Amino acid sequence: MSRFIPVDRQTSYLFPPSVEDWLPENHLARFIVEVIERLDLSELTRQYAGRGSAAHHPAVLLGLLIYGYATGLPSSRKVERATYDSVAFRYIAANTHPDHDTLAAFRRRCGEQFEQLFVQVLMLARELGMLKLGKIAVDGSKVKANASRHSALSWGHIKKIEAQLRQEVKQLMALAESEDRKQVPDGMDVPQEIARRQERLAALDEAKRKLEERARERDAQAQAEYEAKVAKRQAKRDAGKKPGGKDPQPPSAGGPQDKDQINLSDEESRIMKVGGGFDQCYNAQAAVDADSMLIVAGFVTQAGNDSQQIEPMLDVLARRQEQLGRIGQVLADTGYFSAANVAACEEAGIVPMIAMKREQHHPPMLDRFTEPPPLPHDATAVEAMAHRLKTKTGRADYALRKQTVEPVFGIIKHVMKFRQFLVRGKQNVAHEWSLVALAWNLKRMNVLSMA
Missing domain, CATH: 3.30.420 (Nucleotidyltransferase; domain 5)
Incomplete structure (x- = not known):
């Protein structure tokens, strides 16, 4: 006699299924949905003009992102896939399936509101006595x-690469102007090679400009700190006290240093x-x-x-x-x-x-x-x-x-x-960190609510 539970994937539901029956009462996904329903989302809904096709409600998108960060799935592509594969994500999305572009655009566009929602959740936690x-x-x-980190370039290395690229451009120009085409290797498109190097030189010039701007800010800050120290020591002298230690030395405004770095992928x-x-x-x-x-x-x-x-x-x-x-x-x-x-x-x-x-x-x-x-x-x-x-x-x-x-x-x-x-x-990263902190707080509040 068989003792196995019967497996039947063909029989239709006798009653319409309800998403309310999909998860246990104390599940994190339920808690996130309940908290979001108590938040003021007017700043999010106001961003939708009402034109075009119907949009996914911000509460759904926010809930999917928060639950994704809370459970180790921050990627919008993985969240989209999870709305098909995961019961919890299906519950939050109410059996809809926002695509990854919609989720990524929502995260990028509504970053400033995440901090406001973060504070609202803390106020709710205070109201609940948590x-x-x-x-x-x-x-x-x-x-x-x-x-x-391999996309990072230092000021010293930029100068070396720049000199190398300029030398290569001169060599390519000489080949292009040469009457003897036999000097050009087979398969080399000289104008294309020149254009590629000129594009890289333009990118290096922009990187140098940003490093110079950082150096000016650093020099200005060092000068302000020096002047503050001098003023503080002079105030002691004026009060008849002798300042301890040696007088500070004025900073040297040397501009960018060889070790100063910039990343070409995320310069901040x-x-x-x-x-x-x-x-x-x-x-x-x-x-x-x-x-x-x-x-x-x-x-x-x-x-x-x-x-x-x-x-x-x-x-x-x-x-x-x-x-x-x-x-x-x-x-x-x-x-x-x-x-x-x-x-x-x-x-x-x-x-x-x-x-x-x-x-x-x-x-x-x-x-x-x-x-x-x-x-x-x-x-x-x-x-x-x-x-x-x-x-x-x-x-x-x-x-x-x-x-x-x-x-x-x-x-x-x-x-x-x-x-x-x-x-x-940096600004987008700060918004994402607010979203991570928001996800942690809801995860923690769910545990505290069951204590």
Whole structure:
């Protein structure tokens, strides 16, 4: 007697199927659809003029992209295929099938609205009691740009290639003007070869122009920093105090340096150190709430280190203070430490907890149970923070950093499989990072809703 469940692919449905029966009640796809239905999508729907054939609703396209990023399928082509193959994607699309061009155009055109929707989702999380801002952990991670490092050219290499191409053009011109056509190799189209090299020379000229523009901006910034230091030391002298150290030396405006690089695929990306090597990347920054592990702010930067990223993050948080609430404490690793960053936190009314140096992995046992000596009354902001980090409470607070922001980046890269941006240009990359953060937040909120 057979004990197998019968398999019948021929009998028609006795009742019309409903998409509501396709997924479990607590499925992420259901949660994403329910949240999107509660968002204000007027900024998205307003972009449709109403002419031509009927368009897919922005709620459907947004839901497909968010679920794609949340489940490791950010590619618009893979999302289109999944609307046929995946029950969850079919549910979100209501059994429709937007093509990959429609999805890619929506992501490109509506990038600015993703940040607004990101804030709306955080406001909803706060309304549901999932988000209670207090301590946030800040960190950054290098994410590969949509560009190959082999497409990068340095100023020094550009000059070498330029000289080589100009020499080759001269040789080709000589062949073209030669009366003896036997000197031209078989299969060579001299005018076409000249045109190809002239096109490459034009591209190199444009790359040189952009490198020169960057060098001017860098020189102007260095000059402004020099003048600020001079003014600060002069103010001390005027107050009758002697400034410490040597007077700063004026910067030398040398223009582009041989090591300055530009990428021909995505000129706004930068070569950054990743692990044991280098790659073409952007530095993605995120501020994560310590209690809920929701990303409350994020942006991308072209800087390879994090030392200048505290103030921009504080600016983002300040703009969202009315909607999300006030931050009480910032946790960050040694890459963010500087006296200026500590002062910026103090001025914003936020308690800084920024590691000043790497701690040893196995400190003496008694150090974990002792308190530091009392803080002097005339202690600076940096000294006060250093004292705070040595207290039992401070050590416990700072320990939250590793279990807050680092797991978020780990899940985004290894579970959601987001290791490379799909778009090019810093602004487009920033919009995509907002979409990634939005996908993570909905994924996390779905877990919190079941707790």
